[in-house]
Amino acid sequence: MNRRKALTIGVGAVALAAGAGFGWWRERRTALPEAERALWDLQFDRPEGGSLPLAGLRGQPLLLNFWATWCAPCVKEMPLLDAFQRTHQPAGWRVVGLAVDSPTPVREFLKNVPVTFPIGLAGLTGVDLARSLGNERGGLPFSAVFGRDGRIIARKLGSIGEQDLAGWVRQLA
Incomplete structure (x- = not known):
């Protein structure tokens, strides 16, 4: 050759x-990592009745917040999350709260602190879901932010602040 x-x-x-x-x-x-892929197939019961399928939220920025009525930091951040939803929904953002709690306390809480974003009843299986999405300690509140492609772009264990929200909006602008 x-x-x-x-x-x-x-x-x-x-x-x-x-x-x-x-x-x-x-x-x-x-x-997509397996947990992120599986998330979009899930649906949760809503406190007011009906279901909350996550598949319809894919393709838009999503802030998924795990919370409970007995978690003081969770309760404290609910008005901030609600204001964020109302302000950024026109730009395509969605907020979903997954209650790691029993249905009755969630219903009672929402009577006193209504929010404009959907709440799903995740129960104790919500802890396992949060862990699969990166919450290694299983603590609350825990938030995961998803981009339009369905991938997690940010995670936060603990209370969310204005700076977190502003940073996530800039990241997905």
Whole structure:
């Protein structure tokens, strides 16, 4: 085999390997982790009746907040989350609260502190869901922010502040 032919075969092999590697990297980069993918198939009962399917929220920025009526920081941040929902809904943002609680206390709480964003009843399985989304300690409140592609772009264990919300809006602008 002459040098020119060997060089051509070598360059072709390198190009093929680079193309395959790029394809693998791109697929890996765009594939959703299993927990994020499974989230969009879930639906939750709502305190007022009916269900809350998460599939209809995919494709828009979503702030998913895990909370409970017995969690003081959770209760304290509810008005902030409600104001955020009302202000940013026209830009496509959605807020969903998943109550890691029993239905009766949630219903009683929402009578006294109504919110404009949907609440789903996650019960104690909400702790497992939050852990699968990155809440390693299982604490509350816990929030996960999803981009339009359905991927988590931010997580926060503990109370949310104005700075967090503003940063997430900038990140998805």
